[in-house]
Amino acid sequence: MKSEVRSQKPENGNRKVNTQTFGFRFSVFWLLTVVFCLLCSAFGLGCGKTAVTGKPKLPADLANRFNAERAWHDMERVVGFGPRPSGSEALTHTAAYIMEQLRAASLQVEEEAFTTNTPRGPIAFKNIIARTRPDCPPRFIIAGHYDTKWFPKIKFVGANDGGSSTAALLEIARVLAGQPVDAWIVWFDGEEAIQEYSEKDGLVGSTHLVRRLFAEKKLGQIQAVVILDMVGDKRFQLTLPKPERWSAPVRQQALIAAATLGLRDYAMLLNYPMVDDHSPFDWNHVPAIDLIDFDYGNIPHQNNFWHTELDTLDKCSPTSLRIASQIALELVRRLEYYKWPMK
Numbered sequence: 362m363k364s365e366v367r368s369q370k371p372e373n374g375n376r377k378v379n380t381q382t383f384g385f386r387f388s389v390f391w392l393l394t395v396v397f398c399l400l401c402s403a404f405g406l407g408c409g410k411t412a413v414t415g416k417p418k419l420p421a422d423l424a425n426r427f428n429a430e431r432a433w434h435d436m437e438r439v440v441g442f443g444p445r446p447s448g449s450e451a452l453t454h455t456a457a458y459i460m461e462q463l464r465a466a467s468l469q470v471e472e473e474a475f476t477t478n479t480p481r482g483p484i485a486f487k488n489i490i491a492r493t494r495p496d497c498p499p500r501f502i503i504a505g506h507y508d509t510k511w512f513p514k515i516k517f518v519g520a521n522d523g524g525s526s527t528a529a530l531l532e533i534a535r536v537l538a539g540q541p542v543d544a545w546i547v548w549f550d551g552e553e554a555i556q557e558y559s560e561k562d563g564l565v566g567s568t569h570l571v572r573r574l575f576a577e578k579k580l581g582q583i584q585a586v587v588i589l590d591m592v593g594d595k596r597f598q599l600t601l602p603k604p605e606r607w608s609a610p611v612r613q614q615a616l617i618a619a620a621t622l623g624l625r626d627y628a629m630l631l632n633y634p635m636v637d638d639h640s641p642f643d644w645n646h647v648p649a650i651d652l653i654d655f656d657y658g659n660i661p662h663q664n665n666f667w668h669t670e671l672d673t674l675d676k677c678s679p680t681s682l683r684i685a686s687q688i689a690l691e692l693v694r695r696l697e698y699y700k701w702p703m704k
C-alpha cells in the first residue's frame with residue numbers, strides 16, 4: 362500500500378503583522394495557553410500525555426457497562442433499513458441513525474465524505490467518526506464497517522456482516538462517551554469489495570482514513586486499532602487472524618482481556634492473515650487487530666451464511682454482540698496502561 366503525502370500551503374503567506382503589539386499579544390497568548398493546559402491537566406481533560414498529575418484510569422467495570430439489549434435494538438433498526446451497499450439511500454438512512462444516536466450520547470461527530478472511482482463508477486462514500494474528547498487525535502481507533510456487500514440479484518440485508526459491527530460500535534461509543542481516553546469510534550463505508558479486493562476495490566473507508574491520518578502526521582500516534590466485523594453469529598467464536606509482527610502484542614493482550622472476562626474460550630487463533638479494515642493500518646505499521654468470527658453458518662467450518670440471503674437477524678444474538686464488544690473494551694482498558702506508543 363502506498364500512501365501519499367499531501368503538500369501543505371504556507372499558512373502565514375503575505376499577512377502583515379503589527380510588530381509593536383505582536384510581542385505583547387504573543388506573551389498573553391502563551392500565558393493563557395499555559396494556564397489553560399495546567400487546568401486541563403489538573404482535571405485530566407487534555408489529549409494524550411498532556412496530563413501532568415497522572416493519567417486517569419478507565420474504570421475497572423468498563424466492559425460490564427455494555428448494554429447488549431440496547432445494541433440489539435440498534436441492530437434491528439439498522440437491518441430494518443434493508444440492503445445497505447455504499448451509495449444507497451438505505452445507507453444514508455443508516456448514517457443518519459448512527460449520527461442521531463451519537464449526538465444523543467453527547468459525542469463529537471464528524472462525517473468524512475468523499476467520492477472515489479469504483480468498478481461500478483464513482484460512488485459517494487461517508488465514514489462516520491465519533492470522538493470521546495473533542496478535537497483530540499486518536500490514540501485508539503475502534504471501528505468496523507456499516508456498508509453491506511452489493512448483490513444485484515439477491516436481497517442481502519447483512520445482519521451479521523455490516524449490521525453487527527454497526528450496532529456493537531454504537532453501544533461501545535455510548536460506553537466510552539466521556540471517558541478519559543482519546544478514542545475514535547469509526548464506522549467505515551466501502552469495506553466490501555464490489556468485485557474483488559484490490560487497490561481500487563474494497564477497504565475504501567479505512568484506506569481513506571489511513572491516508573488522511575498519515576498526511577496529518579497522526580498515524581504514528583495511534584497505539585492500537587481494534588476492528589469488529591461479523592460479531593453477531595449465534596454460534597460465536599472469534600477467529601483472530603495471524604497478525605503482523607508489530608500487531609502481535611495487541612492480539613496477545615486481546616487474549617488476556619478475554620481471559621480476564623472469562624471469555625477466553627470464544628477466541629481462536631488462526632495461523633494465516635486476513636484482509637479486512639484492520640489491513641490498511643497493519644500494512645502501515647500501526648498495531649491492529651480484527652475481532653472477527655469468520656465461520657458463520659450451521660455447518661462447522663463452512664461459513665455458509667456469509668454473503669448469502671441467510672445472513673439475517675434470526676442467525677444472530679445479543680450475547681455475541683456483548684462478548685465481542687466486552688473483549689474490545691477490556692482490551693482498550695488494558696492497553697491504556699502500556700507505554701505510549703506501543704512500538
Ligand SMILES: [Zn+2]
Pocket residue numbers: 510522553668
Ligand atoms: Zn462481507
